[in-house]
Amino acid sequence: MFNYTCLNPIAGVGLDLLSDEYNKVDDIKDAQAVLVRSAAMHDMELPKTLEVVARAGAGVNNIPLDKCAEAGIVVFNTPGANANGVKELVFAGMLLAARDVVGGIEWVKGEEGNADVAKLAEKQKKNFAGSEIAGKKLGVIGLGAIGVKVANAATHLGMEVYGYDPYISVNAAWSLSRNVNHVNAVEEIYKNCDYITIHVPLLDSTKKMINAEAIAMMKPTTVVLNFARDLLVDEEAMVAALEEGKIAKYVSDFPNPTTVGKKGCIVTPHIGASTEESEDNCAVMAVKEIRDFLENGNITHSVNYPDCNMGECKSAGRLLLLHRNVKGMISSYTSILGDANINISDMTNKSRGDYACTLLDVDAPVTKEVEEKLQTLDGVLKVRIVK
Ligand SMILES: NC(=O)C1=CN([C@@H]2O[C@H](COP(=O)(O)OP(=O)(O)OC[C@H]3O[C@@H](n4cnc5c(N)ncnc54)[C@H](O)[C@@H]3O)[C@@H](O)[C@H]2O)C=CC1
């Protein structure tokens, strides 16, 4: 039996994939697996029982990745599963900035009961006129799952698209339309684009990436869209620039006291991924990741350990060892198992930064004594007998 808990609502279509072997618990202290969306986990006590955290979504800035890695807890996310939902809202954001749709709707609502509303509307509509996005320059910062979709779709809407991502993955590069112009210096985007949309993860290196200096390079008509994370933008500087008319609009999916109600700010309540389809996709992917990890020891889409996969175990036993990426670990494992007369029939070892993982298929069941010997080795963070 595996105990799991959900720190946020997770779509039923995902949870339905959990077999009778899975038991839902209310308290994280009893859980081996956690499903989470945006709940803040940094200050949570992580119980010894916890093996895996699956973020049903992309951003993992709400999860203490290093603390989890040190405790041998593998953290997953669901890359791309909500990208289309965000992409669509980015275009809604662009159109809300280009046309006064909200102001127009509010005006119409105020005329409830007025028999002459149609005639009056024809007079008033000039107050809600805007511009079109076709023909405008769009700069996309970060060409991952979301950025690529936004960039490609914008080319079909007649926009002139510029993309910046010094770390673009091979897959993303393959998916990017050849009509997207490649930019080597992000300043080109700041200086030339009418619309600028940011789609990078929140990391120490990206915090306040759009700062006062970047904003100062923009045109007074520029619209900045932030559907990634508020801390990526120096929002104090943004609000000041909007106040002074140095840029036109700031569209953000992250309400906070700095931006809410401020001139030129259009703020939505973090609903980029709040679509039925995105929520279902994320939940299904997260649950599959958890099951494959708990049942087979396989790691796919981890954000704090390397991916490591040996499929289904056909041998008598399987061991998962999470350890530091230091020399001598594999020889220590093989000698402990050899001394216990246990043959290794298959193995794989992968590393990522300071951490590594080794999966070992063995021809005989691993005893408690052997497990303890492995667990007490210097550099071992967690040993799990998968089978
Ligand atoms: N509003 C919402 O509900 C949602 C927000 N997000 C946010 O959007 C972010 C991006 O999501 P995905 O596209 O799915 O992630 P992704 O991991 O597929 O793409 C991120 C891209 O940013 C690039 N990047 C990293 N540092 C960069 C830098 N300094 N300059 C330029 N590019 C850089 C990476 O190379 C990568 O291609 C997430 O980390 C999350 O914070 C994601 C989903 C929903």
Ligand SMILES: O=C(O)CCC(=O)C(=O)O
């Ligand atoms: O779960 C959500 O709604 C948040 C989505 C998000 O921000 C993400 O996936 O990074």
